[in-house]
Amino acid sequence: MSQAVATATGRPEKVQEPALRGDPINAGRYTSSEYFRQEWQRMWMRTWQIGGVSYQAAEPGDYLVTELGPESVLLVRQQDGSMKGFFNVCPHRGTRVMAGDEGSAERFTCPYHGWQFDHTGVVVAAPNADDFPQGNPCGHLRMKPVQVAELFGFIWFNMDAEAPSLTECLGPNVVEEIGSYRMEKMVRVLNMSTQADCNWKIITDNFNEAYHVQVLHPELIPYIESQADICQFDLLRGGHNRGWFPAHQPSMLYQGESVPEPLASMVREWDIDPEQWQGKNRLADIRLEVQKQKRRLGAARGFAHYEHLKDYQLTDYIIYNLFPNSVITVGPDGVQLLRPRPHETDPQKCYFDHWWLVPEIEGRTMTPSPAGGPDLPVADAEHEFVEYGTKTLGTTTDQDLSIAAVQQKGLSSAAMDDFYLSHQERRVQRFHEVLNDYVEGNTAARSV
Amino acid sequence: MTDRIPAARLERLLLAAEVPNNGNRAVRVGELCLLVCNADGQFHVVENRCSHQKSPLEGGRIRRGHLSCPLHGVRFNLSTGEPLGALTRVPIRTYPVQIIDGFVAVELRDSGARPTGG
The missing domain is CATH 3.90.380.10 (Naphthalene 1,2-dioxygenase Alpha Subunit; Chain A, domain 1)
Structure with missing residues (x-):
């Protein structure tokens, strides 16, 4: 640890x-x-992947399809607001069920034989459903589930049902640090x-x-x-x-004495006059001045997210x-x-x-x-x-x-x-x- | 032999206010099945039939100027009719829209609507 x-x-x-x-x-x-x-x-079958942005599937029934290597995964917003995900594969004969990249559907319908799945991935209708000697697939068969999580405004999935949770995999520091940017x-x-x-x-x-x-x-x-x-x-x-x-400061590899572009334009946006920051010693402190100015002016200018960031994160x-x-x-x-x-x-x-x-x-x-x-x-x-x-x-x-x-x-x-x-x-x-x-x-x- | 070009007429389909933002409404004009779509305040009229498996497009979700088919999820660009994804490469028909006295209207000819796409 x-x-x-x-x-x-x-x-x-x-x-x-x-x-x-x-x-x-x-x-x-x-x-x-x-x-x-x-x-x-x-x-790959055991690690967490970003499938999309949470707002792509905002309402119940909204879905998105994401591709990883040979696999395709279907991620669906549920009635209770949570997300579920499935291998995008029909359990009948393997056809990919949804081909579009995002949309909304009451049911998911396989384009081949018309099997229909509800938002939880279970078969709810199939033509000639009683013709299967091993049993009616409705209510029994399903698209195979994957693990799903939402974090940082993204929808994540993991094809390993036994894998540790996403937050456990990332650890509390990463969750808190990236979380401070309020990406959602x-x-x-x-x-x-x-x-x-x-x-x-x-x-x-x-x-x-x-x-x-x-x-x-x-x-x-x-x-x-x-x-x-x-x-x-x-x-x-x-x-x-x-x-x-x-x-918001030049690299130590920078040879000049004056504030170079595009940094000069960047600091002017925060009411800092680049002319006042000439010379190696002054240049080394301009980053801290930007932090100070962003802290002072940011909220009034609509940069509300700055309040959650530490000073170094401002630059x-x-x-x-x-x-x-x-x-x-x-x-x-x-x-x-x-x-x-x-x-x-x-x-x-x-x-x-x-x-x-x-x-x-x-x-x-x-x-x-x-x-x-x-x-x-x-x-x-x-x-x-x-x-x-x-x-x-x-x-x-x-x-x-x-x-x-x-x-x-x-x-x-x-x-x-x-x-x-x-x-x-x-x-x-x-x-x-x-x-x-x-x-x-x-x-x-x-x-x- | 010369073809007589039928006279164009403007067909008022419905009041723009009847179509909610990012919603759509199906309208029949004779044999034509049209879909009036409101994409973030921009109105489009397309044929109400998916080019993949001929299912009606009514009720499909609209995002970023694209309509997704409720059945298998093919997405169509509402301005051009062009599909995204692997299921079909056939565009759907689109019709130039005018807003007249608050009505969504398209130009039709006696022999049917004059498509601009597809």
Whole structure:
């Protein structure tokens, strides 16, 4: 069990990290169909996944369908307001029952032979129901249930009926910290997906280290720190981890003396004159000034959610990598989900989702887009599938995906054996050790 | 041989106020089965028949300008009639809408409605 070992008000609490074993991370796990199959059965079928946003299914009978690897899951709002979920498979002969991504239905009707299911997944009508020698399926057969939970404004599911609850899996600190952003009051203004030519873990690995940021994302240097000796990375129990990136100040890699763009524009919004913050020493304190101004002016300007945030949360970005693939980046004015999902069959391909959720602030109808390009309307966005390369998925996302395919090719080479990781990449090491625990069936170790 | 183009007429279907926000109402005009939809205050008229298994679309949920079929869940873009998802690629017909004296109206010709989509 992790314990806090240091208390600092200006950053997340540092935790005691689990010891690493130094398991080798060989390339086969990114390329082999046999590993892909084991990973599916032993890990994906047992871990919690985000299925959608709670408000997508607000009323009884509202449903959404979510895809994960070869499976499809149907999530349904019940009369009492709770959610239930099922494998989206007709128990008659296996047809997927619902094909749309979301909607509302009194009953779910299989398109093949017309079996009908109620909101609890039980068969309630079937043509020629008395023609089954083994018994009428009505009232007996059902779509196989999955575990469902709602947290952070998301609907989650776990295909393992015996798995520990979502809050138990995440632990109280993660639940409280991410919960402080009140995501259940946010609206998803960006909802994009693409297919990438890499194993899903290449994307996860990328979010599990910031070592690449100085090389791949130099445009962040003016307003976000990513140097490991200033940032804080924590391995959390259960295979999750957290990365803290102080922002609203230039990185120590920044060479200039004046406040660079886009930081200058960002601080002007909070009535701070960038001219007054020139010089290395002054620049180092501008983040604290932004915190002060947001605290002073935020509520009056409609940023009601600031009252639940600690000072550092008013300026900084914190990435939560929730095992295995839910990457939630929280910032003062919105939350991103950057998520790889496994391909149905091919270990060398995956899907990638990019969501951006923002709080509704009175008088603000538009919000800056993390995907670059024009501002986005503050309104629930329709899902958009983008063929990779035909449209931007966001500057940093495009940069990351540009590497993913060439890394996949390199990992398929006979030249590649184990990784050679730095200390600041220890979240990558830990992720693979917990994955090993799942694949090898070491249930005691993986929750440490 | 020349085809005579039938005269167009504006058919008032019902009062806009009769269709609640993000709701819909079916209307019959002769042989035509139409569905009047109110998507966040924007009115659309489409054929009331899913292109997947021909089931009526009335009662389908409307969100973000899309109507979902109550039977199997195919979603249609109300502006273009285009479907989402894997069950069908056939669009439903859409009709240009005018609001006249508070009525939702579409332009029909004697031989039937003039579709703009599908």
